Amino acid sequence: MPGQLLDGFVRGLVYVAIALGLTIVFGMLRLVNFAHGAFYAIGAYVGLIVAERWGLGAGLIVAPIAVALFAVVFDRVLLRFFYDREPTSQILVTFGVAIVVQESLRLIFGGTTRSYPIPAALAVPVNLGFTQYPAYRIAFAAGIVAIVLLVWFFIRYTNYGLIVRAGVRDRTMVQLLGGNVSLASTIVFALGAGLAGLVGAAASPIYSVDPDIGFSFLVPSFVVVVIGGLGSFWGAVLGGLIVGELQSVTTLVFPAASDVVIYLAMALVLLVRPSGLLGETEVIRG
Amino acid sequence: MDARALQPTRAQFIAGSLAVSGASVFSTINVIAQPTKTLVVGLNVPQTGPYSDQGTDQLRAYRLAIGEINAKGGVMGMQILESVGDDQTKAPVAVENARRMIERDGAVMITGGSSTGTAIAVSGLCQEKKTIFMATLTHGDETTDIDCHYHTFRRYNDAHMSAQALAKTLLAKYGTGRWFHITADYSWGHSVFDNLTSVVEPKGAKTVANVLMPLGTTDFSSALSQAQAAKPDVLVITEFGKDMVNALNQAAQFGLTKTAKILVPLADEYMAKGAGDNFDNVVTTAPFYFKYQYEKYPEAKAFVDAFVKKYGTPPSNGAECAYVDMYQWKGGIERAGSLDPKAFIGKMEGYHFNATKGPEYWRAWDHQGINTVMVLEGVPVAGREDPFAYAKVLEVHDGDAVSITQAASKCKIEDS
Numbered sequence: 118m119p120g121q122l123l124d125g126f127v128r129g130l131v132y133v134a135i136a137l138g139l140t141i142v143f144g145m146l147r148l149v150n151f152a153h154g155a156f157y158a159i160g161a162y163v164g165l166i167v168a169e170r171w172g173l174g175a176g177l178i179v180a181p182i183a184v185a186l187f188a189v190v191f192d193r194v195l196l197r198f199f200y201d202r203e204p205t206s207q208i209l210v211t212f213g214v215a216i217v218v219q220e221s222l223r224l225i226f227g228g229t230t231r232s233y234p235i236p237a238a239l240a241v242p243v244n245l246g247f248t249q250y251p252a253y254r255i256a257f258a259a260g261i262v263a264i265v266l267l268v269w270f271f272i273r274y275t276n277y278g279l280i281v282r283a284g285v286r287d288r289t290m291v292q293l294l295g296g297n298v299s300l301a302s303t304i305v306f307a308l309g310a311g312l313a314g315l316v317g318a319a320a321s322p323i324y325s326v327d328p329d330i331g332f333s334f335l336v337p338s339f340v341v342v343v344i345g346g347l348g349s350f351w352g353a354v355l356g357g358l359i360v361g362e363l364q365s366v367t368t369l370v371f372p373a374a375s376d377v378v379i380y381l382a383m384a385l386v387l388l389v390r391p392s393g394l395l396g397e398t399e400v401i402r403g
Numbered sequence: 404m405d406a407r408a409l410q411p412t413r414a415q416f417i418a419g420s421l422a423v424s425g426a427s428v429f430s431t432i433n434v435i436a437q438p439t440k441t442l443v444v445g446l447n448v449p450q451t452g453p454y455s456d457q458g459t460d461q462l463r464a465y466r467l468a469i470g471e472i473n474a475k476g477g478v479m480g481m482q483i484l485e486s487v488g489d490d491q492t493k494a495p496v497a498v499e500n501a502r503r504m505i506e507r508d509g510a511v512m513i514t515g516g517s518s519t520g521t522a523i524a525v526s527g528l529c530q531e532k533k534t535i536f537m538a539t540l541t542h543g544d545e546t547t548d549i550d551c552h553y554h555t556f557r558r559y560n561d562a563h564m565s566a567q568a569l570a571k572t573l574l575a576k577y578g579t580g581r582w583f584h585i586t587a588d589y590s591w592g593h594s595v596f597d598n599l600t601s602v603v604e605p606k607g608a609k610t611v612a613n614v615l616m617p618l619g620t621t622d623f624s625s626a627l628s629q630a631q632a633a634k635p636d637v638l639v640i641t642e643f644g645k646d647m648v649n650a651l652n653q654a655a656q657f658g659l660t661k662t663a664k665i666l667v668p669l670a671d672e673y674m675a676k677g678a679g680d681n682f683d684n685v686v687t688t689a690p691f692y693f694k695y696q697y698e699k700y701p702e703a704k705a706f707v708d709a710f711v712k713k714y715g716t717p718p719s720n721g722a723e724c725a726y727v728d729m730y731q732w733k734g735g736i737e738r739a740g741s742l743d744p745k746a747f748i749g750k751m752e753g754y755h756f757n758a759t760k761g762p763e764y765w766r767a768w769d770h771q772g773i774n775t776v777m778v779l780e781g782v783p784v785a786g787r788e789d790p791f792a793y794a795k796v797l798e799v800h801d802g803d804a805v806s807i808t809q810a811a812s813k814c815k816i817e818d819s
Contacts, residue, residue, distance in 0.1 A: 230673065
């Protein structure tokens with residue numbers, strides 16, 4: 118059982134890192150971004166290509182930067198025209214981009230499943246006393262925890278974070294006060310995307326890479342955000358860990374339901390607390 | 404806009420009706436005047452989802468066969484046209500695709516499938532529609548056992564054949580001991596598990612657990628944590644496609660490939676390539692392995708050479724089955740001299756032939772292809788001449804010796 122709980126925690130962190138990008142973008146821009154899974158997929162492929170030539174470390178640096186740049190172009194060229202449109206248009210345009218990205222990846226790299234090896238030092242299990250656990254997953258988990266804290270620090274303690282939090286509350290007022298909300302929006306969008314790209318590159322030695330991989334993480338990440346509360350930073354963290362633990366423990370007792378259980382949890386949360394466990398404005402408080 | 408503007412005047416209505424009737428009359432005349440020069444086949448394979456590598460490779464093989472057949476004059480002078488669908492390895496999608504192919508595109512034969520779940524569903528529809536179904540990559544027993552149908556043929560080995568073929572190797576190489584299973588939770592996985600346990604348990608193997616994982620699982624860590632705690636002698640990973648690649652790679656990260664012997668009851672070139680060195684020493688079965696048949700049979704050599712020339716990569720075993728199935732369908736139609744399914748089936752049942760792997764035949768009472776089953780053992784990447792040359796052949800079993808008997812089978816095929 119302790120092994121299962123640890124496993125649920127690590128698995129949950131993958132969801133946390135992806136959902137965090139989704140939720141901060143929603144919090145700041147009120148944008149429901151269905152292209153977020155595509156950012157993960159681009160990160161995975163960029164990470165794969167770079168890692169094959171220059172090692173995993175290089176892949177982890179290049180992937181988030183490349184994805185963040187892609188997101189900036191996407192935002193400036195297309196998305197900004199949809200900021201003030203109704204959510205349906207935003208969903209349609211981001212969903213459309215997600216499909217374009219997925220099929221472009223298939224066109225460029227083919228549909229074949231690809232995987233890249235873990236560095237030898239991390240390819241062995243570590244004895245934790247109560248269980249043997251893969252060293253790479255432990256390093257991955259530590260990295261995600263550090264990144265979550267960094268993002269929180271950025272939003273809570275930097276001037277940009279202040280503009281972001283104020284922008285969420287009253288965009289017009291921040292602009293009148295001289296804050297560059299537009300730039301802050303772009304930075305937030307790039308940050309969320311870069312985070313997904315980083316997770317894509319870091320998680321690919323665990324989960325292999327194929328053009329459909331983005332969508333397979335997108336749906337659970339939305340569940341995480343809904344459980345935690347749309348726009349809530351710590352809600353995404355809590356939601357991700359709940360989903361990870363639920364899946365892991367369900368696999369122990371009734372594996373056939375391990376996919377379904379997260380949707381049941383989401384339905385339950387929506388019934389009892391429609392705004393999610395931690396509401397929707399937590400990001401403002403940091 | 405005024406609502407009345409949308410309503411046609413009486414004159415417009417009559418003119419429109421005349422135009423429609425005229426068009427239908429002339430189109431009918433057109434069909435009668437021109438004999439059918441083409442026929443449509445439905446290629447229903449996953450191009451997305453967990454089995455997309457396998458589906459895409461089958462599609463390549465179908466297209467190679469269709470191109471060759473059309474270049475040599477087609478089927479009884481008719482050129483083959485394709486209607487393609489992505490079944491996503493989902494039974495409802497596969498059925499909808501097949502329905503569209505038959506009803507809208509007039510497909511006279513459906514082929515494809517990379518899962519027993521989709522194959523059984525499409526087989527049921529084809530029986531209802533009285534349309535031939537050449538099931539390709541389906542390994543679960545059901546396709547030609549309890550769910551067999553008059554209009555369905557399956558050449559690919561089934562789970563019973565694999566388990567029987569593996570029996571000797573399993574007991575010699577794996578011993579009895581404690582067995583832990585991670586199994587895909589649908590008809591194929593259940594079929595393989597039942598067959599394997601029925602072979603090894605009577606000899607003393609103890610099944611510790613069977614963790615059923617949903618199709619399309621990306622993270623097997625929960626099941627692998629359980630496996631690790633159970634300390635099994637043998638870990639059986641009954642997963643296929645991308646799911647198997649993820650399960651095996653993650654098993655290696657948990658150290659299980661070092662502490663337990665790994666058995667993957669069915670594999671192909673894409674899975675072995677994806678698993679890389681983690682496939683070293685893994686025992687598996689396959690109906691075809693391009694390296695082996697290439698050396699032995701000129702027909703296999705011709706097929707593999709043509710495939711490599713066209714696509715730059717060797718065919719997987721599912722692709723080989725797809726290629727042969729297309730030719731088998733063509734041969735059956737030509738022997739029958741008709742597109743009538745009943746005449747075709749009459750010419751297929753009990754038909755003996757040589758395709759790419761020596762003598763084989765279609766068994767009449769369940770429409771199962773009876774051909775050889777290979778037991779293979781994975782080799783490390785450094786030992787592969789080609790990234791797809793993943794194994795060495797341990798044994799080759801005669802199909803008749805390992806297939807289910809009529810007395811044991813639950814297949815009761817319809818009369819028509």
